[in-house]
Amino acid sequence: MRKIKIAPSILSANFAKMGEEVEYLEKCGADLIHCDVMDGTFVNPITFGAQMVKEIRKITKLPLDVHLMITHPQSQIVNFAEAGADIVLVHYEACNFTAGYRTQEECIDDIISMIHRHGMKAGLVINPDTSTSVLRPYVTLADQILLMSVVPGYGGKTFIPETLDKIRLVRQYADAIGKEIDIEVDGGITEENVDSVIRAGANVIVAGSTIFKSEDKARTIRRLRGEV
Numbered sequence: 001m002r003k004i005k006i007a008p009s010i011l012s013a014n015f016a017k018m019g020e021e022v023e024y025l026e027k028c029g030a031d032l033i034h035c036d037v038m039d040g041t042f043v044n045p046i047t048f049g050a051q052m053v054k055e056i057r058k059i060t061k062l063p064l065d066v067h068l069m070i071t072h073p074q075s076q077i078v079n080f081a082e083a084g085a086d087i088v089l090v091h092y093e094a095c096n097f098t099a100g101y102r103t104q105e106e107c108i109d110d111i112i113s114m115i116h117r118h119g120m121k122a123g124l125v126i127n128p129d130t131s132t133s134v135l136r137p138y139v140t141l142a143d144q145i146l147l148m149s150v151v152p153g154y155g156g157k158t159f160i161p162e163t164l165d166k167i168r169l170v171r172q173y174a175d176a177i178g179k180e181i182d183i184e185v186d187g188g189i190t191e192e193n194v195d196s197v198i199r200a201g202a203n204v205i206v207a208g209s210t211i212f213k214s215e216d217k218a219r220t221i222r223r224l225r226g227e228v
């Protein structure tokens with residue numbers, strides 16, 4: 001059995017009480033802290049950057065899973081490494097038309113090796129309308145694949161059911177090369193639909209509103225992990 005990891009998204013936290021929120025998530029049994037970095041360009045909202053991640057690093061020993069919803073992600077890798085990020089996830093779509101690279105592939109290869117050179121795990125993310133097949137060449141290089149199950153930018157949206165087929169396909173790509181890759185799913189995950197996401201082959205579950213709206217976060221985290 002694959003270990004299921006729960007990554008609460010702090011996008012739904014109270015930003016003015018971030019330290020307490022993260023401390024409490026750790027107490028409640030979270031496996032990772034999912035940090036949503038948004039730049040107002042790649043997605044409309046602006047959240048926070050490396051400075052916030054650096055402060056969160058001081059609060060928790062849990063791995064920090066940094067989801068970069070930003071253009072020109074290559075310019076930020078060193079900042080997040082210095083801030084203490086453990087996993088950095090870049091959007092396939094953000095690597096398109098990025099200045100200084102001849103092709104999108106060259107851009108992605110370079111960013112993944114930059115993340116590795118800085119001692120972090122590298123993840124590649126696709127939006128719901130991007131074909132899963134673009135990920136195939138990167139299943140070898142990347143440590144983690146993140147499938148967006150909502151259009152990125154906001155919490156509390158409805159899970160797009162077509163994501164289940166995308167999860168199965170990425171798991172097939174990884175099995176075909178004998179790799180135990182982490183498959184993460186982000187957006188609209190609830191206590192009701194999480195079982196189907198895990199059954200499809202995902203093992204890292206992001207949840208924002210489901211956890212933050214819960215009156216018993218520890219129980220909700222256990223439920224999302226399939227323990228209750």
Ligand code: DX5
Nearest residue numbers: 009152153155156188208209
């Ligand atoms: C959305 C973010 C998600 C978000 C998920 O763009 O990437 O991490 O916080 O929130 P829920 O779980 O509420 O859909």
Ligand code: ZN
Nearest residue numbers: 009036067186
């Ligand atoms: Zn996210």
